[in-house]
Amino acid sequence: MEELDAVELPYPDCDAKNLFVRDDKRRFYYLITVKGDKRVDLKEFRKTYGTKPLTFVKPDELEQILGLIPGAVTPFGLLNDEEKKVVFYIDSAFKDGSGLTGVHPNDNTATVWLKAEDLIKIIQEHENEVNVVEI
Numbered sequence: 001m002e003e004l005d006a007v008e009l010p011y012p013d014c015d016a017k018n019l020f021v022r023d024d025k026r027r028f029y030y031l032i033t034v035k036g037d038k039r040v041d042l043k044e045f046r047k048t049y050g051t052k053p054l055t056f057v058k059p060d061e062l063e064q065i066l067g068l069i070p071g072a073v074t075p076f077g078l079l080n081d082e083e084k085k086v087v088f089y090i091d092s093a094f095k096d097g098s099g100l101t102g103v104h105p106n107d108n109t110a111t112v113w114l115k116a117e118d119l120i121k122i123i124q125e126h127e128n129e130v131n132v133v134e135i
Contacts, residue, residue: 010113011098011100011102011113012036013035013037013097014035014094014097014098014100014101014102014113015035015036015102015111016033016034016035016036016074016075016094016101016102016103017033017034017035017036017038017040018031018032018033018073018074018075018103019031019032019033019034019040019042019056019073020032020056020057020062020066020073020077020086021042021054021055021056021057022054022055022056022057022061023051023052023053023054024052024053024054024055025052026061027052028051028052028085028087029057029065029085029086029087030051030054030086030087030088030089031066031073031075031077031078031086031087031088031089032045032089032135033075033088033089033090033091033094033101033103034091034093034135035091035093035094038091038093038135040135042054045089045135049089049131049133065080065081065083065085065086066078066080066081066086067080067106068080068106071108072104072106072107072108073104074103074104074105074106075088075090075103075119075123076103076104076105076106076122077106078123078126078128079122079123079126080106081126081128084126084127084128084129086128087128087129087131088123088128088129088130088131089131089133089135090116090119090120090130090131090132090133091132091133091134091135092132092133092134092135093134093135094116095116095117095132099115099116099117100113100114100115100116101113101114101115101116101119103119120132
């Protein structure tokens with residue numbers, strides 16, 4: 001995210017930050033997508049959404065489940081989740097204003113902007129669970 005600050009983006013207020021986390025037993029995986037300027041308190045997230053303790057997924061699990069490398073986490077990686085075991089949480093703030101969200105196309109050297117509603121539909125059509133929540 002720090003490197004992104006040096007790039008002039010057409011919609012800087014719509015850029016997404018993505019956190020790929022799992023529970024302490026490696027049974028449940030979550031992709032949390034928020035606006036780039038937000039911080040996510042994982043302890044608060046746990047309390048609010050009833051998860052077990054959360055930790056960031058290790059690079060080998062990231063590659064195995066989403067086919068991605070660290071720094072390139074994106075909701076589009078869910079399309080590589082063949083078992084559909086990752087639950088997607090997207091911040092409802094993306095629906096405000098223009099409704100746009102900027103995400104990587106499975107590569108962190110580019111950003112694509114699309115309507116949050118369209119992104120949600122794509123992930124739902126892939127059959128991953130989607131939750132639009134206030135984070």
